[in-house]
Amino acid sequence: METNAPTTADAALLNSPRAQGAFGTAKSSIKVYGVLSVVALLAVIAVSSSGHMVNTFMWVRAVLLPGVAVLLYRMTGSASRGSRRAFERGRALTVIMPIAIIGVDLLPGVCPPWYAVTQVVCMLPVIRVAFITRGSALRAAFPQGR
Template structure:
């Protein structure tokens, strides 16, 4: 069965037949729900790291601009990933493709940068790596055959 595509009022192409049917399949809905939960967990853990940095700074500990920027940036990326996951679950192909890419690239980037000697304290590297775990798990689901089938190539 081929998939035809239509354009909605916003100019977004959306699946109209086979892809749409797969998008509303219970297994696809369940997979998207799990990816949303994992993205939310990524955000919650990122917020906890930023809160830790804030508490350390307010209690007189040395906190570098790298720690502030990195923890704030990771929290912002969590919000973007969650937003794109919501859009993807509603059938937006471009958002789905970005979730697929970010869920693979972000955990690798987080761990790689934190492994550079002297960039950040060990506790911070471990906390950031912990943040990356739910997003890495989301990568397996978002790149799996179930969700890919809901977004066939045009």
């Protein structure tokens, strides 16, 4: 039976100041992403209420992404307490999300340029987390091979 609980050796690496510092920075970055996502939602609301065109795609994404920030923050919290599964999921999401979001925004006609720029700015903290989760401190806390 597989468990998410870290072994004694892994726990020492997980609780090291470097690893916990990396998790702290990742959590802060995700909070920034959450705030930026809410600002993007407010921008969509403001543009819509001023009578300008806001398509369904923009509404759906603007509503969903703040929720994703909450989920990503919770996953990072679980990972900081030793959940390998949460760490691997968060690590994957922080790579996939920016590629998918920015890639879709680059398709002609999907959204206006101002919205695409807003989404790129929202993804910058997520990209930072992608690099943090691939750093030496967290690679040591969650070694490969299991």
